[in-house]
Amino acid sequence: MTLNRDTVVNLAILALLVATAIGAHVLGNGFTVTLATKAAIFGLAGVGLNLALGYGGLISFGHAAFFGIGGYVTGILASHAAAGTPVATLPFTVMGSNEMLGIWPMAMLAAGLAALVIGALSLRTWGVYFIMVTLAFAQMLYYFAISWPRYGGEDGLSFYVRNSFPGLNTFAPIQYFAICTTLLAVALVFTAVVTQSRFGLALQAARQNSQRTVALGIRPYAIRLTAFVLSGMIVGLAGSLYADLNRFVSPAMLSWHMSGEIMVFVILGGVGRLCGPVAGAALFILLEHVLGGVSDYWQALLGLLLLAIVLFAPGGLIGILTQRRRHA
């Protein structure tokens, strides 16, 4: 395979992220390593959303639901493991867990099931209605989490020990960064493979011209639902990692702010671009900490930047980078 322009930019973005974390680690700056970890996790969430939004054209404003479900599954399993109590006894006993390798599949499964139900219903609508229905489902879960006292309700749920991974010390910021970045890389490879497959061809065709796709014997609904579920599972995994990063989950992970933020990562970086969400999430976190130090109203500046990107560079950061190379 030859390296094309997009691949070079994609690899450069990942290299920059890894170099930042390693550099900060060498300099003993654990806080920056944690910021880079956060960028990797948010990037992963964006990569997940991008599969539905970018490639499938499914403008979901409810992906916080899957992020939050991944987070809550992690928090609930971890807190039960710490307390030594079962999560459930009926219909069969489910014990807590503090093993990431056990928690991730559970988080992804739960998020995937939620995506199956939410997707099956909301994909019967289109356009603005789809946006509103996905938003409504996520908000339903948000209010449910707030009013469910067993796992902290409005205050959220803390667990004091980060879950473990065999052979690694997950408390060391650089090691946890390595875990998150590896999963991000796996998700990127997965996305690259899937979007270039037959399924990916059909998904992108259905986005651009649904009627034509039907006339070629392909039912867009099943294709879109599959993409929505895969997307939800990736975002669920990101939610699990985020919960472990903070050792805390709260209803905020389920709120529409979160859905909006994940969408911002995708739009900043470049809709339907493989590494777009990673670049977008990194930029978001950079701005949050540079501008956030200058003014509490940094989000107003973020808003302006977002506006400028949508108006003048709809390909996002990746679009700008790849275009410059083309003319160079």
Place this chain on the structure above:
Amino acid sequence: MPEPKRHDPILEIRGLRKSFGALAATDDVSLDLRPGEIHALIGPNGAGKSTLIKQIVGEIRPDAGSIRFEGQVIDGLDAAARARLGLARSFQVSSVIADFTALQNVMLAVAGASGAVFRFHRPALADRKLTEPALFHIEQAGLAGRHLVPAAALSHGERRKLEIAMALALRPRAFLLDEPMAGMGLEGGRQLTAILSDLRAEAPILLVEHDMDAVFALADRVSVLVYGRVIATGSVAEIRANPEVRRSYLGEEA
């Protein structure tokens, strides 16, 4: 299911009716498409040609009547299932996947016809089961050498040919071509006429067309639709001579 005989119609439309409120857009239409023929469907604007096509492909449901395709009643099938049976449709306004290359467009059609779309693993562009038939149909439609051009960058005439390549890739048992000549220049129209004439050997064509030169050059039979009703069906000569057709449709042209 009994094996269809060689001269049985591929497509049999019987007593089709569709009303929108008080307007009967399709009023007791019966039509056949026989093996090896080009059957042209003509009629003034608003005669209900598009509505009829949409019912045949399964995009809208008729109020009454029935459609058989190769002897099988297809009334209960959705549009995707009908396409997979080999009912290949082209659209009035060119309808292709704009960001895809010509090759990817036709590969999509090959994948759709195969019914095996849920393949997540292998890169589609490296899948010779997709690329080889796709390249063959691109050449067949007269687009050889243009397969790596994005559909959006193709000329209008080339996009028409791309649609035909996509229709061919469905391994069609019948073509439904909705105004393929629309917007083609004189030369493009001549080329397309030749391509359509060859296409008849692949499968019969139900041709909706406004271009009377093309219709009279190509059609084996012509049906005239006026206000949702078929007022006449016959050979080109019969239709040209039919007084009712001359009065209601060919008036200004004959």
